[in-house]
Amino acid sequence: LIERRLGASSSFRPYLALLPSSFPSLPFNHLPFIRAALGRCSPLLMSIVDKAQEDLAGMHFFLSATLNLTTVEKTMAASAGRSAEGRGKGQMENDDFGLPMSGPLTVREYLWAVCVVLTRAVPMKDATGRSLELIAPMIDLVNHNSSQYGASGVAYNETSDAFEFFTTSAYQEGDEIFFAYGPKTNDDLLRGFGFVEANNRFDNVFVGTILQPILMQDAALADALDFHPEGIQPATDDDDGQRLGLALSAERSELLREHRSD
Template identity: 30%
Template sequence: MEETNPLSSLKSWFSAQGGSFDPSVDLSEGPYGISVFVRIGTEGGQLEDTTIVTCPFSLIITKDASLRALGTLLGHGTESQSSLETWSERQLICCYICFHWFFSESRSTMIVLRHLPYIRCLPAAEKLSTPLHFSERELELLKGTNLFGATLDRGHDWRTEWEQCRSLVQTVNQAWGESLTWERYLTASTHLSSRAFPSSILSAEPSLVSTPSTYPVLLPGVDLLNHKRGQRVSWEVSCSEAKQGGTLSGTVSVISNEELKEGQEVFNNYGAKANDELILGYGFSLPDNPDDKITLQIGGAGKAQKWEIGRNARNVEGLWSEIRGMVSSEESEYEFEDDLEAASILSEMCQAKLDGMKTVADVTEDDDGIRPGVKVMLEHYIEGQRAILESMLKFADGKQKAAIEEAREQGIDLVFDDE
């Protein structure tokens, strides 16, 4: 393969392998890497209900395709093959991506590592902005939030996976093991988390719903479409089962059902996602995201029930019922006493979270240690988290007032300390 412009190579490779983009769209560099735009000069000046991109099954990066490639490189029928089969889907796909960065473009290697034109067009590590790519100062502003703990957990899990992968690769080839750095594995893992679709899209009855039995797959071309909440899109999967071997072949297409004018970006719709999920997995956020949520539980970690509460205290009733059940006692002469205690517990829980969380002002102050794009994400996320907690405080205050009114109706005037 000749060394050419990466974008031109991607287009040529994608077309040669059976993929296609509609002639009315073009690929161009956008704020999040290569994106899809309506071509200037499109007939009629706009498009609607158009099949934007089609990717053949043969180009999709799956765990099985990655396992076959890595098995060829590391040795089929050896102890390494048995070890490879114990790796997770993420380990297989991420190491397959990383191996593309190890080698020059020799024809023999590219037979096994088929996706170099695609991988070369993925954003460079310095352009990635998920929390594992934050500076210490940027990460510090997440302290007190669920996202801070989730970031640390993800970093620990991915490092453990990387160490296992590197150990095996080193036993086969010391130089390859040294090339499999943490930075490269992190970059590949971030590409996977930000671009993957569930494997259920490849089934005879395709679905975009992730379940415990699905795993992430990469769809070159399709993953160039960025997310826009509420965007109207359709998916079309043409799938047939081969007579021998039972393997599936076919294509995956994305159809834009929006009326788009020339020059506009063409978007996909990843579904309803809160800012914590968008930031952790994708590296961007939405202002005033209506899908924002905060996860709370009583009794700390473990198997305790976790409650996801949304804006305007959405779904708070389940958490309230659990707290109410905890304080309920046969010794309570009046029900309003239990309501008051439950309201107090809920208020203290929310206030403690608010007190331990940074404010938007902490983020917006002039600080050279925070990149502008990260600052925007932090503002969006912290605003949403605090808005949810404040709505829960209002909910608890309403429960307290209702309990006080109930007491008065029973002829009891309650007196509270100033504290």
């Protein structure tokens, strides 16, 4: 945020010029009808997204009350021998983010910065082996492919003072390189990066949210028919584990099929 507000005087200006102005593919930026459809397909994902939105609102309130970006930006500019007020002529040509270049932290500005970090932070390890999430300009242009998990990655080389890409895969000149952002399901990828991957080796489906309404309906029907084979207890509101066994009972399933055919 501070570097963006420094405009043309920022050392990161070329990188900032590459960043998207918006992130419509992230779930908490989806249009209402898309959110509704996604909620029906993956209610667990949407519950996580809704909670994240609440947390983001609280964090913005905290930061806007405690962080004076204008003061920080002027201090940085002064320490670097540059003037934040006098940068207008050379201001970023692509500064069409619709965000303020000075003043208090706005909601839109904060969410833009959060989206940049969410979608572009690169997992690294420091000299002690501690895991970090860093904004690493240019390295974050490498796209994700789950097949590269454990086969490629990025590390910082302290000796050469540079980020290095390593891989065990064979690449020809002109090939696009990939690394895996982690063992992430498609829900993870959609929530954190705004995309899903075909043939994702780590993808899975949480069947509980899909089966539960069906099992509840079938269990209620079995209760209504007073159908409780030996060893299977009547369903109760808090009965989770028994429902699957009840639903998959061959004898009960046959009775339900006959009842529905009638």
